[in-house]
Amino acid sequence: MAFFKKNKSLVGLDIGSSSLKAVELTKFKKSYQLSGFAYEPLSPDAVVDGAIMDSPAIAETIKKSFRAAKFKTQAVATGVSGHSVIVKRVVIPAATPDEVEASIQFDAEQYIPFDIAEVNLDYQVVGSGRTGREDGMEVVLVAAKKDKIQNHTNVITRAGRTPEVVDIDAFALQNAFEANYTVNPNAPVALLNIGASLMNINITKGGMPLFIRDVSVGGNQYTDILQKELQLSFQEAEDLKLGKTGGSETEMVQPLLESITEMLIMEVQKTFDFFRETYPSETIGQILISGGTSRMVGLAEKIQETFGYPTEVLDPFKSIAIGPKVDAQKVTSLGPALTVAVGLALRGFDQ
Numbered sequence: 463m464a465f466f467k468k469n470k471s472l473v474g475l476d477i478g479s480s481s482l483k484a485v486e487l488t489k490f491k492k493s494y495q496l497s498g499f500a501y502e503p504l505s506p507d508a509v510v511d512g513a514i515m516d517s518p519a520i521a522e523t524i525k526k527s528f529r530a531a532k533f534k535t536q537a538v539a540t541g542v543s544g545h546s547v548i549v550k551r552v553v554i555p556a557a558t559p560d561e562v563e564a565s566i567q568f569d570a571e572q573y574i575p576f577d578i579a580e581v582n583l584d585y586q587v588v589g590s591g592r593t594g595r596e597d598g599m600e601v602v603l604v605a606a607k608k609d610k611i612q613n614h615t616n617v618i619t620r621a622g623r624t625p626e627v628v629d630i631d632a633f634a635l636q637n638a639f640e641a642n643y644t645v646n647p648n649a650p651v652a653l654l655n656i657g658a659s660l661m662n663i664n665i666t667k668g669g670m671p672l673f674i675r676d677v678s679v680g681g682n683q684y685t686d687i688l689q690k691e692l693q694l695s696f697q698e699a700e701d702l703k704l705g706k707t708g709g710s711e712t713e714m715v716q717p718l719l720e721s722i723t724e725m726l727i728m729e730v731q732k733t734f735d736f737f738r739e740t741y742p743s744e745t746i747g748q749i750l751i752s753g754g755t756s757r758m759v760g761l762a763e764k765i766q767e768t769f770g771y772p773t774e775v776l777d778p779f780k781s782i783a784i785g786p787k788v789d790a791q792k793v794t795s796l797g798p799a800l801t802v803a804v805g806l807a808l809r810g811f812d813q
Contacts, residue, residue, distance in 0.1 A: 472539040474806030480658035485803040500527035512544035524621035539806040543631035546607035549674040553591035581605040632664040634805030642780040649747030656755035681755035752776040752801035778804040
């Protein structure tokens with residue numbers, strides 16, 4: 463199961479902890495067209511921290527939603543993220559691709575905090591680099607635990623589809639960004655995909671990921687604090703969080719939501735600090751936020767105000783046409799929640 467595998471048309475399937483998102487794209491003129499999509503809420507305990515807890519229920523949801531969406535292709539690209547995934551840029555003392563291969567097979571343990579027998583490993587050479595006094599090759603190294611990958615591939619097989627590609631959510635996020643926006647080769651862009659229980663951060667420059675980190679913070683924390691403090695049901699808290707309901711609690715709600723936003727911003731701050739230490743000469747030019755939680759009122763503004771970088775919500779269909787058979791209104795309302803699924807579907811068109 464390769465992370466960097468090339469293939470034909472694929473359904474991009476993003477199994478999140480609050481919902482399942484799937485996207486099918488076709489080639490359209492010089493870009494792409496959305497030919498179908500599915501979005502299904504999941505019960506709160508079906509997926510926890512990116513791990514599928516209730517395989518039969520998820521398989522059934524995939525089967526039902528794929529049938530309703532009338533996806534033509536059987537092949538699926540899915541993504542993994544969280545604690546069992548490591549992405550690192552390392553400089554390996556090697557002069558040729560063969561030497562890189564040998565060095566990684568031999569030395570992978572020093573870069574990866576897992577038992578090598580338990581992970582699938584992949585890498586891509588991104589340029590030359592220096593380690594101490596030695597010249598070498600700079601490599602993006604990716605490791606994901608085999609059980610995490612099987613967790614996803616088994617549920618797709620169980621749903622009667624073919625798991626063709628397993629990618630990393632942070633890479634899919636970058637794919638979606640690059641398909642829709644003009645990439646400035648000189649200025650790093652911080653991509654924040656804020657889901658229900660996880661935030662994927664990818665600071666990318668000129669088509670290359672410089673810094674990737676997954677953080678356990680997301681939209682569920684907003685819902686949890688409203689449920690606890692205001693004694694609400696999950697659904698009531700969810701509606702209140704997204705500003706769908708008014709009422710007497712509204713003036714109590716704002717400070718509660720802001721306390722979670724502060725926590726989220728603190729994690730972004732930590733990441734930016736790490737980034738500055740690693741790449742002291744780089745300055746982030748822009749922040750783009752996506753994922754279901756990016757729709758929180760005022761979140762983009764708060765991030766911009768804190769860091770001073772221009773911040774906006776990423777539109778995964780900015781340059782991708784919405785096909786004639788697709789409910790354009792629903793796609794627009796989901797918008798940034800479909801970003802990772804779009805990035806995964808794009809893997810079918812890798813050059």
